[in-house]
Amino acid sequence: MSRGEGPVVSAGALVRLFHVSKSYLAGSWALRDVSLELEKGEFVFLTGPSGAGKSTLMRLIFAGEQPSEGQILVLGRNVGRVGPAGIAPLRRRIGVVFQDFKLLPRRTVEENVGIALDVVGVAEREKRARVFAMLKRVGLHHRRHHHPLSLSGGEQQRLAIARALINDPEILLADEPTGNLDPDLTLEIMDLIADAAARGTAVFVATHDHALIERYGRRVVRLEAGEVVHDAPVRGPLS
Amino acid sequence: MSRGEGPVVSAGALVRLFHVSKSYLAGSWALRDVSLELEKGEFVFLTGPSGAGKSTLMRLIFAGEQPSEGQILVLGRNVGRVGPAGIAPLRRRIGVVFQDFKLLPRRTVEENVGIALDVVGVAEREKRARVFAMLKRVGLHHRRHHHPLSLSGGEQQRLAIARALINDPEILLADEPTGNLDPDLTLEIMDLIADAAARGTAVFVATHDHALIERYGRRVVRLEAGEVVHDAPVRGPLS
Amino acid sequence: MSSVAQVRTALRTALHGVTGSPVTSLVAAGTIGLCLLLVGAFMLLVSNMDRLLDRFGSEIRVSAYLSEELDAPSQQELVARVETAPGVESVELVTKEQALERFRDAQGERAALLDGLEENPLPASLEIALVPEQRNQAGLRVLGEALEGLPGIAELGYGHEWIEGYQQAVALIRGVAFAIGGVLGLATLLIVANTIRLSIYARREEIEIVRLVGGSRSFMAAPFLLEGGAQGIVGGGVGVLLLYGFYWILLPSLRGGLELLLGYAEPAFLGLDESLWLVTAGALLGVLGSALALIQDGDRA
Amino acid sequence: MSSVAQVRTALRTALHGVTGSPVTSLVAAGTIGLCLLLVGAFMLLVSNMDRLLDRFGSEIRVSAYLSEELDAPSQQELVARVETAPGVESVELVTKEQALERFRDAQGERAALLDGLEENPLPASLEIALVPEQRNQAGLRVLGEALEGLPGIAELGYGHEWIEGYQQAVALIRGVAFAIGGVLGLATLLIVANTIRLSIYARREEIEIVRLVGGSRSFMAAPFLLEGGAQGIVGGGVGVLLLYGFYWILLPSLRGGLELLLGYAEPAFLGLDESLWLVTAGALLGVLGSALALIQDGDRA
Numbered sequence A, B: 001m002s003r004g005e006g007p008v009v010s011a012g013a014l015v016r017l018f019h020v021s022k023s024y025l026a027g028s029w030a031l032r033d034v035s036l037e038l039e040k041g042e043f044v045f046l047t048g049p050s051g052a053g054k055s056t057l058m059r060l061i062f063a064g065e066q067p068s069e070g071q072i073l074v075l076g077r078n079v080g081r082v083g084p085a086g087i088a089p090l091r092r093r094i095g096v097v098f099q100d101f102k103l104l105p106r107r108t109v110e111e112n113v114g115i116a117l118d119v120v121g122v123a124e125r126e127k128r129a130r131v132f133a134m135l136k137r138v139g140l141h142h143r144r145h146h147h148p149l150s151l152s153g154g155e156q157q158r159l160a161i162a163r164a165l166i167n168d169p170e171i172l173l174a175d176e177p178t179g180n181l182d183p184d185l186t187l188e189i190m191d192l193i194a195d196a197a198a199r200g201t202a203v204f205v206a207t208h209d210h211a212l213i214e215r216y217g218r219r220v221v222r223l224e225a226g227e228v229v230h231d232a233p234v235r236g237p238l239s
Numbered sequence C, D: 001m002s003s004v005a006q007v008r009t010a011l012r013t014a015l016h017g018v019t020g021s022p023v024t025s026l027v028a029a030g031t032i033g034l035c036l037l038l039v040g041a042f043m044l045l046v047s048n049m050d051r052l053l054d055r056f057g058s059e060i061r062v063s064a065y066l067s068e069e070l071d072a073p074s075q076q077e078l079v080a081r082v083e084t085a086p087g088v089e090s091v092e093l094v095t096k097e098q099a100l101e102r103f104r105d106a107q108g109e110r111a112a113l114l115d116g117l118e119e120n121p122l123p124a125s126l127e128i129a130l131v132p133e134q135r136n137q138a139g140l141r142v143l144g145e146a147l148e149g150l151p152g153i154a155e156l157g158y159g160h161e162w163i164e165g166y167q168q169a170v171a172l173i174r175g176v177a178f179a180i181g182g183v184l185g186l187a188t189l190l191i192v193a194n195t196i197r198l199s200i201y202a203r204r205e206e207i208e209i210v211r212l213v214g215g216s217r218s219f220m221a222a223p224f225l226l227e228g229g230a231q232g233i234v235g236g237g238v239g240v241l242l243l244y245g246f247y248w249i250l251l252p253s254l255r256g257g258l259e260l261l262l263g264y265a266e267p268a269f270l271g272l273d274e275s276l277w278l279v280t281a282g283a284l285l286g287v288l289g290s291a292l293a294l295i296q297d298g299d300r301a
């Protein structure tokens, strides 16, 4: 699934994995020899059974884990070499919807979204306006002063999505972002994500929802036991 | 949706809600005037949009919250009146799959399942055998010495299901139990739950997955903005 | 559920608590240890001060001046009789000659003054030491009454001021020790309770989950109480050991200073019973702290 | 990001930390307060003991015995000259008559002994007090050399033993104070660091999340340092206030005891500067404790 043996830089590739393997426990592989590219504006579904390595792949991209083997280039940087101080600036350009949301329990809904702007230093007034607009898009503006623990599962998930999108990230990694949403909301949220892709964000969505994949008809990468068993391009030049 | 105005006790009803309302914040209702019964061996899907009150309904049944209005009878007890000391014995007879799993992060997989037997005082040897058998059924026996945080999302969900089922509960409340599972696993897990119902457990499954509902074709209770808008019996005598 | 099984489960869970969050457990045990180190250091200070006071107190003596006409055998007889009086520890006979010698010694460079004397005007006396419990005004009065009727005793010298000062010094030092000990004890209790509270707070999620799966209050609380007790015992042991370490490091310089200053230096470490008392206090602190924390925070879980 | 905005964000986040987990914050501040209460109580004890020693020290005097032939005007002249000698605080003339009177008083019930004297054998003398800094062997030597050449002085009485004992008492008490202070300070530092560490541990999840959304190390750490500092200031203030409270409650009995025992009782509270020093120490402890905890635990987040 590469164009030659060595890493070839394609102009628009925001994420490039080159023969990446990851092993948490000696003797078992969460990911095995994965090579793939994600270009600007590309929208890719990542699928596969439970435990196939989808979340692991995402964690490697935002440097939440280091690969056991292989190289990962994200936004032009080799994440294996940026070091602790380089990780934060990189993460500010990546939006992540975590499978378990990772919301701050003691901050309000508003503050949970705002933190993604705080870390890049957006001024208070602008921040407030952008947060409100984003919360409105996911239908949580009326809950903005509440705490995440008082939200329903689906509301928490939408909050996580709002935080990931607020900063117009160059890369969006969404891990099972609609698992707790009803079909109508799922479509609304997916449209939001598709919008981001249309504006140039490279999007990676992990999902089990085949109906969704069929409906959107984008490139699908399928993992099984850590290996890429299927990579069907719908748009974009990759194998 | 009741058979008359007063609470009529039907012999097999394990859960009875009678004009139950719940308000977390003054002026808004998470549940509104909900009355329903759940009988021994009954298998009911609970559906509805995000924030409709599905999790709230479940929390009321296992006494995680107290109703603002109305009465709730669970296993013959009025949960509003059992008091703090009576709640624990009640919960030991109810299995719950929480939407956010609620696993003990510092215990192993095995111990997370075993805790449900510890609280009722099952002897060590019997416990070990039962835990192993249950983990095998959800496909996690090879991970039994690991910690939940090292499991994938779907693995964690299966662990939560194993803990809920280990104690052969009289009532099973499963909140979105397959949101992180692939279609094949979803069916396996739902069969496990259906088995429990066949053995007499009253089962309540909250889900957004219409395919699932159609496939199993059981009674469906649909909530919208806290109100029951639909309660279609497939088996069982209600409404 | 059999109580043996219950205890086993609680023990196992407590062990998990320790191994599962070693940071928390070690920090709590360490804090208990440090607090008990302070309490122990204070106890050490007070107990040594007490011994010092006791030694000073042993120099409290009553002088019974004898009449001039008493001959040596009668004096010896009197010594024997006084020795049986209530509250008397020892009796020493000081002859006229010894009395003058002592007086001369006490004058130091002015001793030459006494060369002008024609005869020895000082009487012989009995120096009577009291048993420790009687070294106070009441003891003196009792002794005085007992000696009153004895023939051959001309006058009693009580050294009232000296004994009054001694009594006051004892009272003051004990009072200050009591006040400081009270503050220290209270502070220790609060610090330990706070620490354990924080460590339980760090695990509030765990508590909530155990409650949600039907764990009773005692099922949830028992491991924390056990863990608190274990932390307390470890902390207490560490505290005593640290104290012993400091004591041995500081001992030589301390001994030197005391010897020069007081001509007396036998500082002693806490006894075995006091050391065990400290460890027990640690265990109690741990259990109590956990109980307090569970009562305060448990209501919200 | 402008540094003003950074500071504002950090302040806001620190405030959230406090309001979001008041238990943790209050417990940390309370522990700091209690520790500083102990440190403050100790400082109070030491500073008062120091004042007491100073007062005792002021009674260290050198006696310069005058030759018999010196007449009154020459004696006065000598007083004026000695007053200008190095290290001298004050000079008092004691005539032959005064000397005998004092000696007689000192003998108490044995004063009758002196009735047998034909003439007064005691010389007149100058009682010379030293300035506090010179109340030691070196100061005595310097004074001795200065008085050496003066006519009319027959002999110097140094009271060596007394001054040696005083010096040793000061050294011993300061040494013990230093040792206890060291142990107390170390224990305080560790207890506070432990407490803050636990409070940060209770929020490790939060730290992890902030890091995951791209918060830099300083962005993550600043609020904790600020919060630690604030807790330290509050704790220090509370500690000083508590100390003051205890002081006022115990003062009357303390004063009574001291007066009876030493004929002297002016216990004093810590000065404003020392109180501020305690609060500052609290702030430093808070910040340092947070920094330590972040360094130790941050590596794993």
Ligand SMILES: Nc1ncnc2c1ncn2[C@@H]1O[C@H](COP(=O)(O)OP(=O)(O)OP(=O)(O)O)[C@@H](O)[C@H]1O
Binding pocket: A024, A025, A029, A030, A048, A049, A050, A051, A052, A053, A054, A055, A056, A057, A099, B149, B150, B151, B152, B153, B154, B155, B180
């Ligand atoms: N920290 C870890 N330590 C050990 N094993 C891990 C760790 N994280 C993940 N794994 C294992 O690696 C494999 C891949 O996990 P991953 O979370 O990537 O799966 P996934 O594809 O996201 O699955 P799911 O759909 O269930 O979320 C799983 O078997 C998982 O148990």
Ligand SMILES: Nc1ncnc2c1ncn2[C@@H]1O[C@H](COP(=O)(O)OP(=O)(O)OP(=O)(O)O)[C@@H](O)[C@H]1O
Binding pocket: A149, A150, A151, A152, A153, A154, A155, A180, B024, B025, B029, B030, B048, B049, B050, B051, B052, B053, B054, B055, B056, B057, B099
């Ligand atoms: N503790 C709480 N405090 C305040 N509001 C709450 C609390 N818990 C739930 N709510 C609100 O009550 C409503 C119903 O919540 P509930 O969790 O029951 O929804 P749900 O049907 O489970 O939704 P989902 O499918 O998204 O999980 C939501 O609007 C939610 O925000």
Ligand SMILES: [Mg+2]
Binding pocket: A054, A055, A056, A099, A175, B152, B153, B154
């Ligand atoms: Mg996953």
Ligand SMILES: [Mg+2]
Binding pocket: A152, A153, A154, B054, B055, B056, B099, B175
């Ligand atoms: Mg829900």
